[in-house]
Amino acid sequence: MFGHQERIALILLISITVAVLAAHIMLSALGKQSFATAFTNQSSEGELVVITGTVNQATILKSGGHILLEMNNVTVFVPAQVAGDRSFFKGMNCSVYGTVHTYQGKKEIQVVSADDIRII
Helix, strand or coil, X not given: CCXXXXXXXXXXXXXXXXXXXXXXXXXXXXXHHHHCEECCCCCCCCCEEEEEEEEEEEEECCCCCCEEEEECCEEEEECHHHHCCCCCCCCCEEEEEEEEEEECCEEEEECCCHHHEEEC
């Protein structure tokens, strides 16, 4: 049926597949929140960050229905697909996870998933 080398190769492939699946399950269970750092002005472009606070201003953009939140003097960009039918208002307390991007010379946080917005 299979030669010695073929059996070893098959065992190695199965072992690697199991290891990758186990790592995927463990990292999914941890969630990205475990890897996020608090946002600062020194946060790097593309870094996963979290900001927690009160929404000072919520603006719906005319182009596409995207939402801009101002929290702790930081702009948070929430794409329309992420916001869905969720509404935001001044005084709302929440935690937002996202990646740092620079827009017109100013750092902002861009949210990529609805799960990355937690109402407190």
